[in-house]
Amino acid sequence: xxxxxxxxxxDREYSLGETYGRVWKYARRYRIRIFIGIVTGMLTAGTxxxxxxxxxxxxxxxxxxxxxxxxxSDAAAKAAADAAAKAAAERGAAPQSRxxxxxxxxxxxxxxYPKAEKLARKCGIDLQTxxxxxxxxxxxxxxxxxxxxxxxxxxxxxxxQYCLAWAGTKVVADLRVDILKxxxxxxxxxxxxxxxxxxxxxATVDPQMVQAVIQNMLAELARAPFEILVSVGFIIWFAVSNxxxxxLVLIAVGMPAFMLPVVALGKRVRKWSLxxxxxxxxxxxxxxxxxxxxxVVKAYDTETFENAKYGAAMRNLVxxxxxxxxxxxxxxxxxxxxxxxxxxxxxxxxxxxxVTLANVLPMLAPLLLIYKPxxxxxxxxxxxxxxxxxxxxxxxxLDVDLRLPEKxxxxxxxxxxxxxxxxxxxxxxxxxxxDAVSHVSFELPRGKMIAVVGGTGSGKTTxxxxxxxxxxxxxxxxxxxxxxxxxxxxxxLRRLVGSVQQETILFNDTIEENIKYGTPRATHDxxxxxxxxxxxxxFIMSQPEGYxxxxxxxxxxxxxxxxxxxxIARAILRNPPILILDEATSALDTVTERLVQEALTNxxxxxxxxxxxxxxxxxxxxxxxxxxxHGEVVERGxxxxxYAANGxxxxxxxxxxxx
Numbered sequence: 001x002x003x004x005x006x007x008x009x010x011d012r013e014y015s016l017g018e019t020y021g022r023v024w025k026y027a028r029r030y031r032i033r034i035f036i037g038i039v040t041g042m043l044t045a046g047t048x049x050x051x052x053x054x055x056x057x058x059x060x061x062x063x064x065x066x067x068x069x070x071x072x073s074d075a076a077a078k079a080a081a082d083a084a085a086k087a088a089a090e091r092g093a094a095p096q097s098r099x100x101x102x103x104x105x106x107x108x109x110x111x112x113y114p115k116a117e118k119l120a121r122k123c124g125i126d127l128q129t130x131x132x133x134x135x136x137x138x139x140x141x142x143x144x145x146x147x148x149x150x151x152x153x154x155x156x157x158x159x160x161q162y163c164l165a166w167a168g169t170k171v172v173a174d175l176r177v178d179i180l181k182x183x184x185x186x187x188x189x190x191x192x193x194x195x196x197x198x199x200x201x202x203a204t205v206d207p208q209m210v211q212a213v214i215q216n217m218l219a220e221l222a223r224a225p226f227e228i229l230v231s232v233g234f235i236i237w238f239a240v241s242n243x244x245x246x247x248l249v250l251i252a253v254g255m256p257a258f259m260l261p262v263v264a265l266g267k268r269v270r271k272w273s274l275x276x277x278x279x280x281x282x283x284x285x286x287x288x289x290x291x292x293x294x295x296v297v298k299a300y301d302t303e304t305f306e307n308a309k310y311g312a313a314m315r316n317l318v319x320x321x322x323x324x325x326x327x328x329x330x331x332x333x334x335x336x337x338x339x340x341x342x343x344x345x346x347x348x349x350x351x352x353x354x355v356t357l358a359n360v361l362p363m364l365a366p367l368l369l370i371y372k373p374x375x376x377x378x379x380x381x382x383x384x385x386x387x388x389x390x391x392x393x394x395x396x397x398l399d400v401d402l403r404l405p406e407k408x409x410x411x412x413x414x415x416x417x418x419x420x421x422x423x424x425x426x427x428x429x430x431x432x433x434x435d436a437v438s439h440v441s442f443e444l445p446r447g448k449m450i451a452v453v454g455g456t457g458s459g460k461t462t463x464x465x466x467x468x469x470x471x472x473x474x475x476x477x478x479x480x481x482x483x484x485x486x487x488x489x490x491x492x493l494r495r496l497v498g499s500v501q502q503e504t505i506l507f508n509d510t511i512e513e514n515i516k517y518g519t520p521r522a523t524h525d526x527x528x529x530x531x532x533x534x535x536x537x538x539f540i541m542s543q544p545e546g547y548x549x550x551x552x553x554x555x556x557x558x559x560x561x562x563x564x565x566x567x568i569a570r571a572i573l574r575n576p577p578i579l580i581l582d583e584a585t586s587a588l589d590t591v592t593e594r595l596v597q598e599a600l601t602n603x604x605x606x607x608x609x610x611x612x613x614x615x616x617x618x619x620x621x622x623x624x625x626x627x628x629x630h631g632e633v634v635e636r637g638x639x640x641x642x643y644a645a646n647g648x649x650x651x652x653x654x655x656x657x658x659x
Contacts, residue, residue, distance in 0.1 A: 004052055008194060010400035011393070019391045020384075026174050030167040035155050037163035044156040044227075093230055159258035172211035175394060179203045182398050188470045190402040199286030202397050205280060206390040217387070220380050224373035231373075272324035273386040281318040286310045324386070338451035404472060410489045416577040416608065418481045418497050420444040420467065427466060438460040438631040439476070442624070446577075449609040451619035453652060454628035458610045463628070464580045467610055498576030504563040506555030514555075515569045522573055534569035536562070581611040616653050625649065 004224045006084035027034060043633050178201055219278060290306050297306055420443070427437045435460045444450050444467075452460045465471050466478055480484045485493060506514045515527045522530075527547065533536040539562055543549050555563040571579060613619040620639045627635035627642065627649045 004013050006395070008198065011396045012399070014388075014392050014395055016384075016388065017389050019395065022395060023171065023391065024453050027167060028169045029174070030170050033163040033167045037160045037167065038221075040156045040160040040163070044153055046161060062218065062372050067532065076158055090182050092569075100523050129345060167210060175210065176207045179207065179394065179397060182400075185403045186400070187402050187404050188402070188465065192429065193431060194512065196283045197289065199397075201281040201284040202393055206393050207285070209390045210387055210394070217380060217383055224380070227373040269324060269385045270325045271657060272327060273389040275320040277322050278333065279313070279320050282313045283310070283317050286313050328386075386546075404469065404490065405486075406490050407487055411483055413480070413483065413488050413492045416480060417445060420608070421479045422463075422466070422576070423476050423479065425466060425473045425478060427462060427471055427474050435474070435631050437466065437473075440633050441476075442626060442633070442636070444608055444610060446621075447606050448623040449611060449619075449621070450624045450626065450629060451611045451613050451622035452626045453613055453616060453619070457630075458628040459496055459631040460628055462631075464499070464582055464610060464612055467578075468499060468580060469493055474647075481495065496576055497578045497580065498571045498574045498581065499580035500564075500567050500571045501582050502558070504555065504567045506551045506558070506563055506566060508551060508553050510548050510550060514551055514566055515547075515573055517570055519573050526573060527569075530569040530573035531566075533572050534565045536565035539565075578608045578610070581609065581613075583612050583614050616656055 038533070061150075100485065183199055183203065286309060290310070297303060338538075422440050422444075423444050425440045426435050426439060427436045439457075440463065442450070443452060452463060454460050462471070466473060469490065472486060480488065480496070482491075507517065512524065512527050515530060516522050528537060531540060531547075540547055540549070549557075551557055551563075551566075555566070558566070611619055611622065619625060622639070625635075625637060625639060625642055626633050627647075635642055635649055637645070643653060
């Protein structure tokens, strides 16, 4: 049972520069923290320099193979010092003089050591032995310098990672807010073309993946490149100072080989990471559908069938994920293998070229320290490819624009004074091949009630959506008091037009908060008054929690009739001058329907009502009834006129009467 991802109509590809360039547009809001994180990361890399500086003196201390004098730059002085040291070694005696020993030793110490020695002497501390060795320096390094460097490095590393993690968390939070904002801005045309499970995955899972990677990515980018730079800089300085240019050339040629596995496998990692994200969307889609339709699943005993479909989706996800993991995991071992082979080749070359250990080790230490940041950079490349796949899905949804446009300088409208006019209005959904509403014209005067009836798919709900401006006409126009709805401020229109939809959706909150939804400043007394008018107060107070009772997910804790009455109370509390009732009483039993209908009759005094009705008995008193069929108005008139015409409306009435 194969379930494959369906690419959405708005998905597109983005270049690497565009993908991450847009991340910076979000990150620059927090550039101060990012700057601190990067600078402290650079300083963390700088703490390696003192460690590199002490390597050669230590090696020269334990090496008995050669002693080089470095007193000044005079070649004759160097030759004399070498001869004296060699003669002393052959006799098994100490060097000729203490001054020569001190000068030779200090020439190999770090540049900061003489200052430290001078400061120590002022404090009465002698860092050297009586024989003039550098054991005091080693003790200073082991007991003071290295712990101090470690403490500084720890503090800098913590500050760097904290600042960058803070910035990364903020960036992802902003992304999530913008994604939800963008989704809500889209028209119902957009929401009718995309699965809710897909949107949920893009709004939650994709940013979550980006969050985990961005934090590590910023931290590594702030430290690893500079650690590599410091190490390479020391290698270059050491090679030039010790006339080892051939060795430097060999290292420069071999270093780029570290990145070969990353370049070779990067595209495959991105390909399967994207497939993994897409199939994860399918899994989210299946979970959402099952939970949304759980009553149907239970009623038809299809749990086994749904489990099989979900298992197939999960197997597809696991397959894509493991392919991505396999390619990702190959990168680091390949980088490590290449590094070992290069190191072995370098040692062989040193052996054949008779390069001394004292000259090799100071270069090997930075090379070995480079390995970790290079490996981190290779893993970073994998993370970049994985995150790029998530970011492409995020940018795709942020770039889609199916919003209902609001014209610059749109007209403000505080109230409804005269009438709504549909003037030769036609509308077609993007995915349809024929009009849902075709050349419809009528007037809806203030204080009157127009009812629309017709079979399923005749265009009734679409017509109400055009009145509320959930859609814009393809042809013709809808005006309110002579102003085209497209020229009005959307917020003003929403305030003037209220609705009770056919499918009643409540939030998982208290009954009072659901009634107050859209009217947050309403008082408790106003909520109670609205509930009484909708005949909801009695059943609300029949429970101990009263208005504090939780409605459950989508209101499932309540019956259909109870949900419908709360939705009606919500519309009553909002008190709009124009009210759309989309089969608002369809979920009520006969007794409750009569009570609610009485409340609606009282509510409709001096109000304009656009009612979509399935039960024709509820619209007998409408001022005008429109009968629709295949998007067209085929009959219009009062109940008596239409029934006497013996047309479509009468057949609908007779069918309901027989039932």
